[in-house]
C-alpha cells in the first residue's frame with residue numbers, strides 16, 4: 001500500500017486529458033458529423049505503488065481514460081506524463097501522449113492492461129506459457145528462450161499458477177485461473193503501470209476477492225501502480241488508495257478512499273454510495289436514488305452535466321460549469337455547492353468499507 005502522496009513519488013500525471021470521437025450520422029441528404037466528448041478535461045495523478053479506482057455508470061468514459069493513458073488511443077488534447085526513474089534518482093519524464101513509432105513500441109512494456117473477460121482475451125490455440133510470454137516477444141524485450149522461460153515461470157509462480165499448467169491450453173482453466181493467466185501476461189514485462197479494466201467484474205464474488213488479494217500482493221512485491229476501473233464501488237474500496245468518480249466524460253470527485261466513502265462532497269458520489277447497503281448509525285444520513293439514465297455524451301447537458309439528475313440542483317447548475325478544485329487536503333470535486341453539502345457519515349470508519 002502506498003501512502004506517499006508526495007510529488008517526488010508521482011508516477012503518472014494526467015493534465016487536461018480530452019478524448020473526442022467523431023460520430024457521423026447519415027441523413028436523407030448527406031451526413032452530419034458531431035464530436036462525442038467521451039473524456040473531457042480530466043486531470044489527476046497516480047503515485048508509485050498506488051491503486052486509483054475509477055468508477056461511474058456505463059458510458060461515463062472510464063475505459064477511454066485508461067486506453068488514452070496507455071496510448072491505445074490518441075488523446076484529442078492534454079498530457080499524459082510518465083516519470084520513469086526510481087523516486088530517489090533524478091527523474092526522467094516521458095510525454096506518453098507524444099510517443100509514436102519505435103519510441104512508443106519501446107515504451108509499451110512499461111504499461112499494460114488486464115481486460116474484463118478472461119474467456120475471450122486468451123488465444124485458445126496458444127499454450128499458457130506462450131500467452132504469458134507474448135508481451136516479451138512482441139516488444140522484443142527478451143529474445144533468449146531460456147531467459148523468457150525463467151521470467152514466465154517467475155511471474156506464473158507469483159500469480160499462484162501451477163507451473164505444470166504452463167504447457168496446457170486456456171480451455172482447461174476456470175474463470176479465476178484464466179484471470180491469473182491474464183494478470184501474469186500483463187505483469188511479465190515488469191510494467192510500472194497497469195490498467196485493470198473491469199478485471200474482476202465477470203467473476204464470482206469469492207473469486208473476485210482472491211484476485212483482488214493477488215493484485216494487492218503483486219503490488220507490494222513489484223511496486224506497480226494500478227488504475228482499477230469498475231462499476232462496483234464496494235470492490236473498488238477494497239483495493240484502491242484513492243478513488244475517482246466519473247460522470248459523462250468528467251471527473252466529479254477524486255479523494256482518498258476513506259474520505260470518498262465517508263465524507264463525499266459531490267451529490268453524484270453520494271447517490272452511488274446510497275446504493276451500497278452500509279451499516280450506518282448516523283441518523284442524518286439521507287440516501288438518494290438517481291432517476292433516469294446517464295445522458296449521451298453527444299448531447300451532454302450544459303453547465304454541470306449532473307444537473308438534470310441532481311436532487312440539489314439550483315439555477316446556476318444548468319448554466320455554469322463547476323470548477324474542479326481541492327475542497328480539502330487531497331480531496332477534489334467539481335460541484336458549485338460542495339462546501340455547503342454534508343453527506344458525511346461521521347460515525348463511519350474504515351472497517352465499514354465492504355470487505
Ligand SMILES: Nc1ncnc2c1ncn2[C@@H]1O[C@H](COP(=O)(O)OP(=O)(O)OP(=O)(O)O)[C@@H](O)[C@H]1O
Nearest residue numbers: 021036038056057058059060061062063064065297
Ligand atoms: N471508438 C469510439 N467511437 C465512438 N464513440 C466511442 C468510442 N469508444 C467509446 N465511445 C463512446 O464514448 C463513451 C465512453 O465510453 P467508455 O467505454 O469509455 O465508457 P465506460 O465508462 O468505460 O463504459 P462501460 O462501463 O460500459 O465500459 C460512450 O458513449 C461510448 O459509446
